[in-house]
Amino acid sequence: MNEKSLPTLKPSSELAHAATTGLALNIQRAVLSNGIVVLGTENPTHPSVVIRLGHRAGPILESPELAGVAALTASGLMRGTIHRSFEEINETVDAAGMGLSSGSGRHLSSVSSRCLVEDLRMAIELMADVAQNPTFPQREIDQLRGQILTGLRQADNDTGAVADRQFRELVYPLGHPYRLRTHGYVDTVSHLTRNHLEAFHATHYGPAGAFIVAAGDIVFGELVVMLEEAFGDWRGPGTGAVSVETPPAPEPIQREVVVPGKTQSDLVVGVPSIRRNDSDFHPLRMANLILGQLGMMGRLGEAVREEQGLAYGVHSELDAGLGPGPWCIRAGVNPANVDKALDAIRAEMHRLVDGGVTDDELERGKNYSAGSLVLRLETNDGVAALMQDVELFDLGLDYAERYPGIIRALTRDAVNAAASRHIPRYEATVRVIAGPAR
Amino acid sequence: MRVMGKAPVQEHHLENGLTVLTREVNRTPIVSFFVWYRVGSRNELPGITGISHWTEHMVFKGTHRFPKGVADKLVAMHGGVRNGATWLDWTQYYETLPSEHVHLAVELEADRMANSVFDAEEVASERGVIISEREGGENHPSFYLTEELTAAAFRAHSYGLPLVGFKSDLREITREDLWTYYRRYYAPNNAVVVAVGDFDTNQLLDLIDKEFGAIERRPDPSPLRLVEPEQEGERRVTVRRPGPVAQLSVGYHVPAAGHPDTLPLWELGNILSAGRSSRLYRALVMTGLASSAGASSAMTKDPYLFRVSATARPDTEPTKLEEATFAEIDRLITDGVTAPELAKVQRQMKAGHLFSTEGVTSQARYLGQYEMAQGWRSLETYAEDLMQVQAEDVLRVARKYLTEANRTVGWFIPNE
Numbered sequence: 001m002n003e004k005s006l007p008t009l010k011p012s013s014e015l016a017h018a019a020t021t022g023l024a025l026n027i028q029r030a031v032l033s034n035g036i037v038v039l040g041t042e043n044p045t046h047p048s049v050v051i052r053l054g055h056r057a058g059p060i061l062e063s064p065e066l067a068g069v070a071a072l073t074a075s076g077l078m079r080g081t082i083h084r085s086f087e088e089i090n091e092t093v094d095a096a097g098m099g100l101s102s103g104s105g106r107h108l109s110s111v112s113s114r115c116l117v118e119d120l121r122m123a124i125e126l127m128a129d130v131a132q133n134p135t136f137p138q139r140e141i142d143q144l145r146g147q148i149l150t151g152l153r154q155a156d157n158d159t160g161a162v163a164d165r166q167f168r169e170l171v172y173p174l175g176h177p178y179r180l181r182t183h184g185y186v187d188t189v190s191h192l193t194r195n196h197l198e199a200f201h202a203t204h205y206g207p208a209g210a211f212i213v214a215a216g217d218i219v220f221g222e223l224v225v226m227l228e229e230a231f232g233d234w235r236g237p238g239t240g241a242v243s244v245e246t247p248p249a250p251e252p253i254q255r256e257v258v259v260p261g262k263t264q265s266d267l268v269v270g271v272p273s274i275r276r277n278d279s280d281f282h283p284l285r286m287a288n289l290i291l292g293q294l295g296m297m298g299r300l301g302e303a304v305r306e307e308q309g310l311a312y313g314v315h316s317e318l319d320a321g322l323g324p325g326p327w328c329i330r331a332g333v334n335p336a337n338v339d340k341a342l343d344a345i346r347a348e349m350h351r352l353v354d355g356g357v358t359d360d361e362l363e364r365g366k367n368y369s370a371g372s373l374v375l376r377l378e379t380n381d382g383v384a385a386l387m388q389d390v391e392l393f394d395l396g397l398d399y400a401e402r403y404p405g406i407i408r409a410l411t412r413d414a415v416n417a418a419a420s421r422h423i424p425r426y427e428a429t430v431r432v433i434a435g436p437a438r
Numbered sequence: 439m440r441v442m443g444k445a446p447v448q449e450h451h452l453e454n455g456l457t458v459l460t461r462e463v464n465r466t467p468i469v470s471f472f473v474w475y476r477v478g479s480r481n482e483l484p485g486i487t488g489i490s491h492w493t494e495h496m497v498f499k500g501t502h503r504f505p506k507g508v509a510d511k512l513v514a515m516h517g518g519v520r521n522g523a524t525w526l527d528w529t530q531y532y533e534t535l536p537s538e539h540v541h542l543a544v545e546l547e548a549d550r551m552a553n554s555v556f557d558a559e560e561v562a563s564e565r566g567v568i569i570s571e572r573e574g575g576e577n578h579p580s581f582y583l584t585e586e587l588t589a590a591a592f593r594a595h596s597y598g599l600p601l602v603g604f605k606s607d608l609r610e611i612t613r614e615d616l617w618t619y620y621r622r623y624y625a626p627n628n629a630v631v632v633a634v635g636d637f638d639t640n641q642l643l644d645l646i647d648k649e650f651g652a653i654e655r656r657p658d659p660s661p662l663r664l665v666e667p668e669q670e671g672e673r674r675v676t677v678r679r680p681g682p683v684a685q686l687s688v689g690y691h692v693p694a695a696g697h698p699d700t701l702p703l704w705e706l707g708n709i710l711s712a713g714r715s716s717r718l719y720r721a722l723v724m725t726g727l728a729s730s731a732g733a734s735s736a737m738t739k740d741p742y743l744f745r746v747s748a749t750a751r752p753d754t755e756p757t758k759l760e761e762a763t764f765a766e767i768d769r770l771i772t773d774g775v776t777a778p779e780l781a782k783v784q785r786q787m788k789a790g791h792l793f794s795t796e797g798v799t800s801q802a803r804y805l806g807q808y809e810m811a812q813g814w815r816s817l818e819t820y821a822e823d824l825m826q827v828q829a830e831d832v833l834r835v836a837r838k839y840l841t842e843a844n845r846t847v848g849w850f851i852p853n854e
Binding site for chain 1: 517726752788
């Protein structure tokens with residue numbers, strides 16, 4: 001593709017200007033008397049609020065024999081408190097038509113609500129109650145465990161999930177927090193007890209390290225007063241900053257896992273990569289965007305899907321977290337096409353590392369990154385997600401305002417250098433194929 | 439409940455038959471621009487199943503003005519997103535992008551409607567992609583269950599055909615089949631533009647008229663003669679394949695969207711399964727029989743299905759789960775619903791509607807879906823209309839449709 005074939009291309013300076021205007025997010029910050037951090041964004045254009053309480057009590061704190069305890073604890077918060085039964089919580093939530101949920105990702109456990117602004121006080125009271133006063137009733141926890149175990153059995157039969165599990169086990173050594181599946185395993189979750197949940201909650205939930213983000217039709221000062229009333233008396237330990245070790249380089253290997261009764265094979269090709277706060281993050285993310293995301297799944301989509309018709313889906317992803325999360329390529333292909341698809345993936349990886357990105361690709365990648373931020377921040381959900389990243393990764397309250405400038409400043413040399421530092425030769429990767437026997 | 443005032447939807451018509459729906463929403467500098475075509479798997483016949491969906495893929499393959507790949511790159515480089523989707527009644531395309539680039543969406547979509555190329559090599563290469571998409575679905579047990587259930591529920595209506603197509607058809611459909619299909623259905627008089635976002639309506643209409651106005655009207659597609667005869671006894675299907683857990687899916691024939699029973703049926707679905715205080719959640723999930731349960735009906739142009747589904751826990755006997763599911767439905771049919779229960783569900787639905795129309799893309803998507811099935815105006819009155827439904831309406835539709843003779847019961851049973 002050259003510039004001439006892009007008929008309605010505007011000068012990039014104009015685009016850059018457009019992308020730097022209209023993004024005054026005005027995130028406000030306060031700290032409750034017990035140390036809980038509050039970030040808020042006022043958006044009076046829609047009468048609803050998205051609010052999340054985050055604890056740094058995610059599965060990264062788990063030991064392998066208790067894998068799944070963070071997720072079960074987080075989900076179990078909603079199952080009853082010293083003030084309210086599970087049924088009472090459900091009736092209150094449904095009667096208001098609000099959403100209230102709790103769960104955990106890899107780094108965080110959270111309690112979230114989406115509600116009409118008139119129900120905000122009630123949502124905050126419920127969030128405070130389930131976070132501070134859960135009772136983990138035996139009957140409810142047994143029932144919840146059953147639901148999670150069903151989901152784990154389904155995951156063990158899902159080619160994508162099987163490939164991901166195997167990939168993590170080959171890439172991260174025993175004991176590394178990124179090795180474990182975030183919801184645990186059938187044999188660990190089966191043995192978790194109420195005592196484990198109570199202990200996990202008592203140790204890791206508390207004001208230290210906790211934060212609340214809220215976006216929507218709020219007045220920030222009033223919100224902080226409400227939160228102080230609901231959370232201000234909470235005392236206890238909590239969880240501060242968590243460090244995640246850098247794993248040794250994994251041994252390159254190709255592993256096949258047979259999942260009976262399937263038609264398609266899922267592939268994962270990758271390595272452990274970098275942290276979110278690595279100075280290479282933005283250039284590497286740009287290289288990854290060009291390789292496997294931009295437009296119709298980037299260069300990979302062009303080669304594997306558009307030119308060869310081998311797959312409906314192929315893309316690359318960079319999961320930079322508190323620690324070195326994985327960089328990988330994923331694809332779903334017919335078993336007969338696995339080798340062809342891997343060949344194409346190898347060729348595109350090497351073309352990127354050896355030849356780098358072009359000026360044209362970089363320009364398109366920059367415009368996409370800067371422009372798409374406006375789309376992501378259209379909804380309260382999008383704004384809340386950004387604020388969560390701002391707090392978790394310490395990005396600064398003006399991150400949204402600075403972001404277009406960060407992207408604009410990326411040079412081709414920097415992007416190519418990051419790609420060659422962090423995207424390995426194909427032969428150095430871990431590759432997993434999960435699907436029918438070939 | 440406070441609902442913000444918002445600009446009204448305006449309906450416009452071009453001389454070539456194109457309908458245009460616009461709504462200005464100026465709070466974020468974004469526009470979502472959709473084109474909806476009145477064609478989907480409903481228009482297919484045995485032998486060409488999946489052709490609507492495949493056509494959707496082919497109109498991403500370029501025109502002379504925007505050769506393959508160029509449109510995707512242009513939208514991305516202007517900070518936008520685009521996609522397409524095919525369903526029973528419609529095929530839809532959209533771009534959502536910063537509002538200063540709305541002209542790009544209008545140009546791309548007008549060009550796609552009239553000038554897509556359907557290059558023979560691209561058809562050949564896309565055959566592999568389409569089959570791969572189907573095979574990705576086949577990896578999930580629910581795919582087979584849905585395919586078997588709808589096939590058993592419909593004898594005369596094309597709603598019983600698989601949306602993605604039978605693999606045997608996907609191997610045989612030709613470039614000419616696709617081209618003929620495109621030329622028949624991709625016409626301004628068979629399409630609806632929906633634009634929501636930060637624009638000046640008159641300026642946007644001028645642009646739409648400039649880009650779409652010159653596209654020639656084509657003969658209106660013939661109305662379909664599709665009448666599903668009344669079902670007169672329970673039908674059952676069982677899929678036995680490797681899989682982790684048993685899954686139940688029950689389909690009851692219900693009327694098309696816009697029928698007076700539609701809203702009571704939607705509220706019935708919510709009474710059964712919306713939230714953790716719902717009846718099926720309490721009867722099936724909280725009792726440990728199922729890990730999840732759902733009940734809902736879709737919005738369709740012709741009569742389709744009200745579906746009740748549940749995923750069994752590994753130690754649950756399928757017959758036990760089925761008995762408990764039908765017992766809960768019988769209880770509702772016998773005892774009816776209470777006023778507080780109905781009020782709760784109506785508030786849930788009203789709030790849910792407000793949440794789900796926060797962004798311009800979802801607003802435009804809802805307008806288009808309504809327009810395809812029953813006309814966009816019923817979306818404008820949805821929040822008021824759903825409050826008009828009475829407990830006796832819900833009971834009446836439950837008794838009328840959730841009967842044994844009107845249902846198709848489908849099971850996925852793991853055979854390992």
